[in-house]
Amino acid sequence: MSKFKIGDAVCTTPEFLAKYGLMAKGNIVEISNSGMLKLTNGEWYHERDLTDEPCTTPVVPMADMVNHPPHYTSHPSGIECIQVTEHMSFTIGNAVKYLWRADLKNGLEDLKKAAWYIQREIERREREA
Structure with a gap:
């Protein structure tokens, strides 16, 4: 069971930013049974990589993890x-x-x-x- 619900405003954690050099924020639009959450940007994230604390880091567009990771x-x-x-x-x-x-x-x-x-x-x- 996710600690988040559809519609929650979230952003990626500082740890996610440090590991991947990427920051994303948006609202949750879908929650999978496996702990993955889809944001309004269309990307899926694991629950552990998101926080509902205010985002203080500027958002950097997500990398194309399929075609050019x-x-x-x-x-x-x-x-x-x-x-x-x-x-x-x-x-x-x-x-x-x-x-x-x-x-x-x-x-x-x-x-x-x-x-x-x-x-x-x-x-x-x-x-x-």
């Missing part, structure tokens, strides 16, 4: 990860993807995923040798 587009080169990985095999491309975003998303978990894909590629190449 910041953990793939914020490389200092200005290149988006997919521009590189689409020219690679699946396993190598995935390893690069996880390395690319490791410091921006899941840290150690992403490094372990990259290592898993690299090991899988090594094993495939050894079988084919």
